[in-house]
Structures are given as structure tokens and as C-alpha cells.
Amino acid sequence: MKLDQKNVVLVGASSGIGAALAKVLAGKGCSLALIARREPQLIALADDINHNAGKTLARAYRGDVTQYETIEPLFDQIARDLGGIDVLIYASGVMPSVKRDEYCFEKDRAMIEVNVLGAMAWINVAAKRFETARSGVIAGISSIAGDRGRASMPGYITSKAALDAYLESIRNRISRYGVQVTTIKPGYVDTDLLAGAKTPIKAISPDQAAREIVSAIEDGAQVRYVPGFWRWIGMAVKCAPSFIMQRVNF
Amino acid sequence: MSESSSYQLTQDRRELVESWGMNRRSISYVFRPTTTSQIADVFRLAKSTGRTVGLRGAGYSYGDASMNAEDIVLDLSRMKRILDWNPDSGVITAEPGVTIQDLWRYIIEDGWWPPVVSGTSFVTLGGALGVNIHGKNNYKAGPIGNYVDEFEIMLPSGEIKRCSRTENPELFFAAIGGFGMLGVFTRITLHMKKVHSGLLSVGAYSTNSFGEIVESLEERRSHCDYMVGWIDCFSTGAKLGRGLVHTANYLGPGEDLNPAQTLRVSNQEISPTIMGVVPRSLLGKFLQPFNNNVGMLAINAAKYVQGEVMESHKTVLQPHAQFAFLLDYVPDWKHAYKPGGLIQFQSFIPYDQSERVFARQIELSQKMRIIPFLGVFKRHQPDEFLMTHAVDGHSLALDYPYTESNKDGVKFLVEQMARVVVEAGGRFYCAKDSLLTSEMARAGMGEDRIERFACLKQKCDPERLLRTDLSRRLYDGFK
Numbered sequence: 001m002k003l004d005q006k007n008v009v010l011v012g013a014s015s016g017i018g019a020a021l022a023k024v025l026a027g028k029g030c031s032l033a034l035i036a037r038r039e040p041q042l043i044a045l046a047d048d049i050n051h052n053a054g055k056t057l058a059r060a061y062r063g064d065v066t067q068y069e070t071i072e073p074l075f076d077q078i079a080r081d082l083g084g085i086d087v088l089i090y091a092s093g094v095m096p097s098v099k100r101d102e103y104c105f106e107k108d109r110a111m112i113e114v115n116v117l118g119a120m121a122w123i124n125v126a127a128k129r130f131e132t133a134r135s136g137v138i139a140g141i142s143s144i145a146g147d148r149g150r151a152s153m154p155g156y157i158t159s160k161a162a163l164d165a166y167l168e169s170i171r172n173r174i175s176r177y178g179v180q181v182t183t184i185k186p187g188y189v190d191t192d193l194l195a196g197a198k199t200p201i202k203a204i205s206p207d208q209a210a211r212e213i214v215s216a217i218e219d220g221a222q223v224r225y226v227p228g229f230w231r232w233i234g235m236a237v238k239c240a241p242s243f244i245m246q247r248v249n250f
Numbered sequence: 251m252s253e254s255s256s257y258q259l260t261q262d263r264r265e266l267v268e269s270w271g272m273n274r275r276s277i278s279y280v281f282r283p284t285t286t287s288q289i290a291d292v293f294r295l296a297k298s299t300g301r302t303v304g305l306r307g308a309g310y311s312y313g314d315a316s317m318n319a320e321d322i323v324l325d326l327s328r329m330k331r332i333l334d335w336n337p338d339s340g341v342i343t344a345e346p347g348v349t350i351q352d353l354w355r356y357i358i359e360d361g362w363w364p365p366v367v368s369g370t371s372f373v374t375l376g377g378a379l380g381v382n383i384h385g386k387n388n389y390k391a392g393p394i395g396n397y398v399d400e401f402e403i404m405l406p407s408g409e410i411k412r413c414s415r416t417e418n419p420e421l422f423f424a425a426i427g428g429f430g431m432l433g434v435f436t437r438i439t440l441h442m443k444k445v446h447s448g449l450l451s452v453g454a455y456s457t458n459s460f461g462e463i464v465e466s467l468e469e470r471r472s473h474c475d476y477m478v479g480w481i482d483c484f485s486t487g488a489k490l491g492r493g494l495v496h497t498a499n500y501l502g503p504g505e506d507l508n509p510a511q512t513l514r515v516s517n518q519e520i521s522p523t524i525m526g527v528v529p530r531s532l533l534g535k536f537l538q539p540f541n542n543n544v545g546m547l548a549i550n551a552a553k554y555v556q557g558e559v560m561e562s563h564k565t566v567l568q569p570h571a572q573f574a575f576l577l578d579y580v581p582d583w584k585h586a587y588k589p590g591g592l593i594q595f596q597s598f599i600p601y602d603q604s605e606r607v608f609a610r611q612i613e614l615s616q617k618m619r620i621i622p623f624l625g626v627f628k629r630h631q632p633d634e635f636l637m638t639h640a641v642d643g644h645s646l647a648l649d650y651p652y653t654e655s656n657k658d659g660v661k662f663l664v665e666q667m668a669r670v671v672v673e674a675g676g677r678f679y680c681a682k683d684s685l686l687t688s689e690m691a692r693a694g695m696g697e698d699r700i701e702r703f704a705c706l707k708q709k710c711d712p713e714r715l716l717r718t719d720l721s722r723r724l725y726d727g728f729k
Binding site: 002079080083084128132133134135 | 261264265266275276277319320321654
């Protein structure tokens with residue numbers, strides 16, 4: 001599905017991949033509903049987009065993905081404001097730093113609430129609408145991290161694995177109605193989540209990630225690793241014997 | 251009028267609403283009342299929730315005339331009772347959801363036929379009045395509004411007004427053709443046409459140019475009850491505008507020896523099979539491979555040759571329903587245009603300009619290689635309704651496929667063709683429109699008429715509850 005001039009809801013738009021996606025989509029003439037908790041950054045982004053476009057393309061909506069009861073009314077309001085919704089992209093995510101020997105339920109809960117439950121709350125509403133409309137695109141920004149349980153960050157990995165399973169389930173449910181569901185699995189992307197940490201493979205910029213994500217959606221991809229070479233790394237990690245995974249720390 | 255309401259804006263009321271041309275889709279809260287109390291409830295719900303209401307009948311407008319994205323759609327199709335019928339005088343009173351099909355089936359065996367019908371029988375009376383439909387006999391009979399004796403209309407306030415040529419005449423002549431902007435028709439009284447046979451005497455002849463079709467229709471208009479032309483939009487040069495004309499006449503008293511039989515509903519129905527074997531419902535599927543420039547060029551050429559060789563100057567007897575409802579002949583034929591759908595561009599041009607304007611439209615289409623798959627040509631007369639689309643002249647209705655790859659081109663083409671129409675003093679028809687700009691629509695209608703309509707809307711609907719996507723697109727909701 002070409003994304004030119006579509007109505008797009010972008011959750012988690014104030015920074016990182018979300019903000020970069022907003023700019024790429026604005027370049028395609030999309031009407032954007034930008035949702036995030038951090039209102040000043042969101043408004044600044046919307047103003048920047050609208051100034052560059054010379055017209056109102058982006059509307060900012062303050063929203064907290066963990067306030068689940070507010071999501072459906074907000075979604076309906078956005079639909080009225082934009083005159084319809086064609087695409088939902090869920091790009092909201094948290095990845096608090098967790099030490100190798102740390103077991104912190106509060107951090108784990110935050111990751112499940114934002115990375116999984118927030119996604120489910122938004123995507124459920126969109127899925128129901130798109131099923132009725134017999135068209136639409138849902139894209140979830142997951143991670144290669146969800147491909148295999150690893151010692152380094154159990155909570156984050158679990159949240160992404162859950163998101164992968166949820167997106168696949170939704171795809172299996174509504175693709176028969178003409179709705180596209182795309183799971184994006186980025187590798188290292190230079191955002192606040194990495195917080196400048198050193199990575200064994202060079203991180204790509206959010207702008208590059210955004211361009212590849214938009215391509216994936218327009219290609220109709222079901223699952224896309226960003227950049228594409230992470231697919232082979234993911235395959236290797238998935239196939240690695242358990243006795244090896246139990247001895248490595250990454 | 252009920253004070254309590256069971257109508258709420260719940261998620262299960264949200265439905266996909268599509269234009270008949272399949273070129274627009276949106277989600278709306280859809281309500282289907284069966285009583286005037288329920289209609290009033292919908293208006294109260296709209297007021298209390300800050301929403302607007304778009305009216306819808308059978309949804310046979312090609313574009314967004316009966317759509318209201320992300321808001322309320324009031325679908326009158328369940329209000330389909332015949333309230334009164336006089337088989338001696340031919341006067342019938344019906345609810346707005348009664349279709350043209352319901353109507354003719356009800357009256358024909360008493361020797362009556364609707365005086366004006368559209369090319370499909372599935373439109374509702376409410377919708378037919380809302381756009382003031384015309385038929386293949388418009389040049390002689392005028393639009394359906396000419397046959398309305400009176401109607402009742404509910405304003406968004408809940409007040410019901412009775413309208414006729416003498417009672418609330420301003421509202422009478424504005425609501426008919428007012429595309430649902432002033433109120434909801436709740437009760438419509440029309441007078442039908444007396445017929446003495448279930449058959450028409452139908453003739454056909456081919457024409458070789460726009461000039462020839464214009465001239466031939468003019469020669470025949472005084473003695474033909476119906477005339478319609480099909481134009482081969484693929485022909486060029488000296489053959490530009492070649493086509494085939496079908497004429498029809500009612501049989502007079504005594505001309506049909508078996509009127510009781512020919513007037514039976516069963517003898518009007520289009521057979522579900524072709525030659526008793528092939529289900530007509532499959533024809534639409536066979537059309538799909540031909541739904542492209544090459545296929546349609548071949549079909550148009552074949553049709554012209556068939557008409558020239560086999561039909562020319564012959565007369566056959568054909569049931570009213572089979573002559574009238576050509577769009578119903580192949581079930582689901584429009585699905586051959588999926589997934590993008592189709593748009594129809596129909597313009598109404600004064601007599602002395604039509605040959606030039608229509609030739610220009612076809613030339614523009616051919617130049618852009620976006621050629622209409624179907625062109626239908628009719629003769630018209632002006633009428634007295636406020637938001638009229640009619641002129642003393644001709645119309646040409648052009649069907650274009652609307653795909654992801656050609657839609658920008660189609661929009662540009664429509665803009666170019668619309669300019670030619672406006673320059674010639676022509677008009678547009680909201681039942682067919684999908685792509686006109688506000689500038690073109692307003693130029694076609696005339697600011698004077700729009701101003702008068704807007705004043706009446708202010709009186710009837712001061713809170714601007716009645717709105718559709720078309721009214722927003724073309725007239726900014728009459729703010």
C-alpha cells in the first residue's frame with residue numbers, strides 16, 4: 001500500500017524512530033496524528049513539520065499509552081479530526097537499563113505496560129476499525145530482541161516477543177479482510193533507548209530506520225528486519241543451541 | 251414523538267459506508283429508523299453529541315452524496331411502506347425507502363408506470379427526490395419532481411412540514427433536488443403515468459457523429475416517448491461521437507391484444523438466465539478481463555457494428571422494465587471495476603454548445619489515454635427546481651475506471667472537462683459527482699441559486715445538522 005497522502009496515527013512520535021517516521025511520512029503528504037506523553041517535544045515536532053510543509057499536516061495529541069481507557073476515545077476523536085484513519089504505527093517503547101544480575105519487577109512491569117499492553121490497547125481499536133473498513137495498515141515497531149530469550153534483558157525481550165506474537169495473531173485474524181499487519185524488527189538504532197551505549201554492530205540512524213520502515217510497509221511486508229541483514233543474525237540466534245545461550249551474556 | 255431514545259453512538263453502530271462507484275469508503279454510525287419518532291431521535295442524538303447527520307437511501311449515488319465520514323448516516327431504506335394507492339387516479343403515497351422497483355411492481359398490473367425512472371430500479375423515492383432523478387424521457391417528461399403532488403419533510407428540529415406547489419412552495423422546489431440538506435422526506439405523494447400495455451415499441455439506429463446524434467434526437471423528440479444514445483468513446487476523427495440510439499414509445503389503447511398479461515410483474519422481470527442456461531449473475535465475472543482499454547475498445551466497436559448491422563431501423567416490443575433498467579441487466583457488473591471502482595462524469599450542456607463540448611471531452615480523454623468505457627447521451631429540458639442540474643440541451647454521462655495508477659490523471663481530466671462545461675454555461679449532477687472542486691460546482695450551479703438555497707437552509711437547519719461529504723466538499727457545508 002502506497003502511503004502517499006494517507007491518514008496516519010503514529011504512537012510514540014516525540015522522539016527516536018517515531019519522530020523520524022513522522023518526518024518521512026510528512027514528506028509523503030500524509031496527514032498525521034502524533035501521539036506521545038512528552039507534549040513540548042510533540043508540539044515542536046508538529047510545528048516543524050507544518051512549517052516545512054506550508055500547511056497543517058501534523059496534529060499533536062498528548063497521550064499516555066498506559067492510560068488504557070483513554071485510548072479508544074482518543075482514537076475516535078482522531079478519526080473525526082482527520083476524516084478517517086488509514087494507518088496505525090505503534091512506535092512507543094521503553095527499555096530501562098537492567099544490570100546482568102538485576103531483578104526489578106517495577107522495570108519489567110513498565111516494559112510490559114508500554115511495550116505490550118499499550119500496543120494491544122491501540123492496535124485492538126485500530127484492528128476493529130480496519131476490519132469494519134476492510135482496509136488499513138497496522139505496523140508495530142518490535143525488535144530483533146524478541147527473537148530469542150537471552151540473559152541480558154529478560155523483561156525487554158519478553159515484551160518484544162509478546163508483541164511479535166500479538167502482531168502475528170492480529171495478522172492471522174484480519175488479513176483476510178484486506179488489512180495489512182507489519183512487524184518491524186530493528187537491530188541497533190541510535191535513539192534514546194540505546195543512550196549512546198557501545199554496540200558490537202554500528203547502530204543506524206533513526207532517519208535510516210524510518211525510511212526502511214516506510215518501505216517495508218509499502219512493500220506489504222509481514223515481517224521486516226531493519227536493516228535487512230539482521231534477519232540472518234536473528235536466524236542464527238534462534239538456531240543457537242541452548243547450552244550456548246546459557247553461557248553467553250548478550 | 252418519543253422523549254426517550256434507544257439510539258446511542260455505540261461502536262457496534264459503526265459500519266463501512268461506500269459510494270456506489272466504489273471510489274470512496276468511510277466509517278459512519280449508521281441508523282436505520284422505521285418511524286418518524288426514530289428519525290427525530292437521531293437528530294436529538296446528533297445535537298446532544300455535537301455530530302452531523304447525512305441522509306442515505308439505497309446508496310446509488312456514484313460519489314459521496316450520501317456519505318458522512320466519521321459521523322452519523324441516517325439510512326431511510328427501512329421506511330418502505332406504500333401508504334396509499336388509488337388504482338383509478340394513479341396517485342400513490344409512499345414512505346421514502348420505497349424503491350422504484352417496489353413502486354412499479356406495485357402499480358403495473360393496474361395499468362400504471364412511474365412517469366420518470368432512473369437507469370436502475372433500486373434507488374429509493376427519498377433518494378430520487380433528493381437528487382431529482384431524470385430518465386430517458388427527460389426532454390418530454392421532465393424530472394421526477396414534476397410528478398410529486400406533495401410531500402412531508404421532517405426538519406432537524408423534529409418539525410414536520412407539508413409541502414406542495416401551493417403549500418410551502420419555496421421548500422417544495424428546494425427540497426426536491428436539495429440533496430438532503432433541508433430535511434428528511436417522510437411521506438411522498440406522486441401521480442403515476444397511465445399505460446395500456448406492459449410493452450414499449452423500441453427502435454434503434456446508428457449514428458456516425460455527435461452532430462448526427464444531436465440532429466436525429468431533435469427530429470424524433472416530438473414523436474418518441476423515450477430516447478437514449480450510447481456513444482463509442484474510442485472512435486476518433488470523423489467518427490468521433492459515433493453511437494447507437496434507442497427510442498421507445500408507449501403502446502396506445504387497443505394496440506396490445508394481451509395487456510393483462512404483458513402488465514404482469516412476471517412478464518416484466520429480466521430473466522435470471524441467458525437463453526435459459528447461463529446465469530445472468532455470472533456475466534459480471536466475465537466482464538472483468540475486458541475491463542481495460544483494449545477490451546472496451548473491442549466491446550464498443552462490436553456494439554456499434556451489431557447496432558449498425560442488426561438493429562438499425564428495426565422495431566421490437568420490449569417490456570418497460572427491460573428497456574428502462576439497463577444498469578440492472580447484469581448483476582454486480584460494477585465489480586469488474588474493482589478494486590479502485592469507477593467514477594462517472596455527467597455534464598448537462600445547452601443545446602447550441604453540446605456537440606462542441608462533448609467532442610472536446612472525448613478528445614481530452616483520448617489525449618490523456620483515459621478513455622471512458624461507457625458514454626450515455628440524453629436530451630433534456632429545463633425545470634423549475636432550485637438546485638436543478640437540467641438545461642435545455644443534452645447530457646453525456648462518461649464512466650471512467652478509477653485505479654491507484656490513474657486516479658491523479660482522472661482528477662486532472664475531470665478538472666479540465668469541468669472547465670469546458672462551465673465555460674459553456676453547463677451544469678453538473680450531484681448524484682453522479684465524485685471529483686468536482688468547489689469552484690467548478692459553484693460556477694455550474696450559480697451563486698444566486700446557492701445563496702437562495704443557503705438562506706433556506708439557515709431557516710430549516712440553523713444548527714447545520716444535515717451534512718454529507720459532498721456538501722462539505724462542494725459547498726463547505728453551507729456555512
